[in-house]
Amino acid sequence: xxxxxxxxxxxxxxxxxxxxxxxxxxxxxxxxxxxxxxxxxxxxxxxxxxxxxxxxxxxxxxxxxxxxxxxxxxxxxxxxxxxxxxxxxxxxxxxxxxxxxxxxxxxxxxxxxxxxxxxx
Numbered sequence: 001x002x003x004x005x006x007x008x009x010x011x012x013x014x015x016x017x018x019x020x021x022x023x024x025x026x027x028x029x030x031x032x033x034x035x036x037x038x039x040x041x042x043x044x045x046x047x048x049x050x051x052x053x054x055x056x057x058x059x060x061x062x063x064x065x066x067x068x069x070x071x072x073x074x075x076x077x078x079x080x081x082x083x084x085x086x087x088x089x090x091x092x093x094x095x096x097x098x099x100x101x102x103x104x105x106x107x108x109x110x111x112x113x114x115x116x117x118x119x120x
Contacts, residue, residue, distance in 0.1 A: 005051070005054055005055055007051075007054055008050075008051030008054050008055055009051075011047050011050050011051055011054075012044070012047040012048070012051060015043045015044075015046060015047040015050075016043050016044065016047065018043070019038075019041050019043035022038055022041070023035055023038040023039045023041065026038045027039075036083075040076075040079065040083075042072060042076070045068065045072040045075075048068050049065060049068060052064045052065060052068065074113060074117070078106065078109050078110055078113060079106075081109060082102055082105055082106045082109065085102055085105050086098065086099070086102035086105075089101045089102050089105075090102070
């Protein structure tokens with residue numbers, strides 16, 4: 001998927017933005033917990049699958065879909081871990097410092113996972 005089509009980029013842009021808007025509306029109308037559930041919506045994963053369907057065909061599409069799905073499962077596991085850490089860090093250090101620390105944790109955990117999975 002080195003070459004991205006314009007339509008693929010547009011789909012990713014629209015789905016990502018739409019996911020943020022829906023999450024915000026749900027959080028304001030139904031509360032933070034419901035907004036948090038919608039914040040976990042895998043917009044990037046779905047956009048990647050949709051654009052793979054536009055850019056690839058046959059065995060390449062199947063292979064790329066499997067790779068994307070495995071990566072999404074690992075990424076969602078990391079997101080769960082970071083969400084738990086963010087809940088702790090935000091309460092302990094406030095939203096600004098806690099958010100920066102949570103993002104730092106996400107980055108470090110993600111790089112470790114990428115490094116480990118690269119060797120296996």
